[in-house]
Amino acid sequence: MKVLKFGGSSLRDGTSMLRVGEIVAAEKEEKVVVVSAIQGITDSLLRFMSAVRKEEEVQVFVKELRERHLKILAEVASTMPVKQQAVAQLNARLVRLERTLYGITYLEELTPRTKDLVQSFGERMSVIVMSAMLQDMGVNAVPVEADELGIMTDGTFGSATVDMERTRVNAAPSIRDMFKRQEVPVVTGFFGKGPEGVITLLGRNGTDYSASVIANAIDADTLEIWKDVDGFMSADPKVVPGAVPIGYLSYEEAAELAYFGAKVLHPRTVEPARAKSITIRVKNVFKPHVEGSAIRPQGVENAQTVKSISFMSNMTMLKVYGAGLGSRSGVMLEISELLSNANVNIYSAATSQTGISLLIEEGELKRAEKALAGAKRGVIDRIELVKDIALLCLVGEGLGTREGVAAKVFTIVASLGVNIQLISAGASTVALHFTVNGKDLEKTTRTIHQVFFEA
Structure with missing residues (x-):
């Protein structure tokens, strides 16, 4: 059983999304796919709601979001019933988003609660497009939203912590039922649901954390984090051209690197995986046959010590x-x-x-x-x-x-x-x-x- 996570840099257009689809379709074992918003969407949502807007600006903005997602959908799916279903699902999400943005515009007030809710729509739309593409490829994919699945948090806006016990009780049976129906869940990353049922984000780039939480909940064997890099390196290649890939890291090594500047992994990704001794693999979506970096319980000491x-x-x-x-x-x-x-x-x-x-x-x-x-x-x-x-x-x-x-x-x-x-x-x-x-x-x-x- 495996969880595969794909970030926004892997979902920027139809070509990149099709590459992701090939990776998912080639994986034959039971799997859950966890995705971020399409590249740039979360930033655009944040910018839009952070400024005072007029009513007509909301209409223009929502129209632009619709057009971008429909353009990618047209590039990745050709089967008419699949596309029609996806369009209907996208329209439903966009109507809800539009109403929320109108509320912010009329009140000229942006609360932490509303801010988190609006940012969740990037993922809500991306899972629809991703699922449609996979269905077109013959994969029985189903879009799943984290709040409906039961990813529960402590309710902290902006950077919530997942309540693992409640999440496991909610999410694991639903995902197992989907496996029995031979469905592939395509789950929204980045957010969950607080104790009072309101949407709370897991922090910037929190989809890595979401994927690790789901891997813990279903007792997955492996968590694959797919990026646009080969994995962890001995240094940032932009600063050190001679940087080399790191094949193996312990949980603690990966957590320290992620916390202190390495952008390869969200700092909290390690915690849920470590609790169940799940191997994390960081792989390059452009080089799927390269092993990447494996993060596992046992550390491996190098001759020079510094990795x-x-x-x-x-x-x-x-x-x-x-x-x-x-x-x-x-x-x-x-x-x-x-x-x-x-x-x-x-x-x-x-x-x-x-x-x-x-x-x-x-x-x-x-x-x-x-x-x-x-x-x-x-x-x-x-x-x-x-x-x-x-x-x-x-x-x-x-x-x-x-x-x-x-x-x-x-x-x-x-x-x-x-x-x-x-x-x-x-x-x-x-x-x-x-x-x-x-x-x-x-x-x-x-x-x-x-x-x-x-x-």
Whole structure:
């Protein structure tokens, strides 16, 4: 039993969608297909509803969405009954979307609830087109919407967490019944349904996570994540031309890379798969016969230990100062809660007697400053900012326990005349994190890669 996930970059037009159809049709075992919206659709929905609009703009926008989906449908399906059914299904979704957009336009108000609902329509439409194409290829595909299937979440708008127990109870029997009818479920990724029945998104690019949740629910043997890349690489090929593919990763290695900048996988994809020891394979839709990267429970230690270098640019260091800050109980908890309530993520932290250094994304700086203004009087005396910071993450099985690896890395960095500002080691046995100035990111990454992989 297998789950196959396809992202928007694989669904940008009729040609690319037909390539996906060939991959699905060639897979003979029981399978569930999980798809994102057609490339660019979610962004267009977000842009449209984020600005004040006139009534006639809604009509034009919905018409453009209809035309794009119908154009792709015409390119991938030729059987008239199949196309007619798909058109009727698309029209029904578009009517609902249009009414929702009119409501936003009339009220001139966009709530988190409505924002999540509108963004879900990209996936609702893509599964219809995908299913029609597969039916035309002789695959008994059926479009399935995540909220109807019973993908349940904690109700957090924008970045919800799936309630696995409730989802398993809801989704597994429905999918098994479909298998008995020899149907192939084509399921919407990216969203689920909160406790009160409202739509909640699983975070940007959350379809990877959706697919992993479904794989867990049905006890799949394998989860295939199909991308437009060969899998995980030893570094970003755009920065390091000599980057090489990685054949095998442990769950922890993949999770660290995904969290700290590697765009190959959504950071939360690993969790549901790890709970059931499901192998994750990241494969290239343009090279279906290439093995790609396999993510599995057992780690494999390389001779040079370091397997990959990921990074996050455009970071900011928040230096929070206060008298005796490091020795006051509860201060770090208070600061963390303030930032968490403002949806600001802390990527690394270090404390001293007089201050705390916090690493956050530059785009979240204004929210962070506003949140920390609410700290108890006397706790924070002042805040200093260090901008244009980059966070590097080196990952490899045994990296945290093998002697001399960290020293070798820091010797390389020192030889470049690059200053390291914040180091995080010990939180994970497979990762080492440190920060450098943004201007030093590329040369630092390339040199470390050259020493460990190309020497």
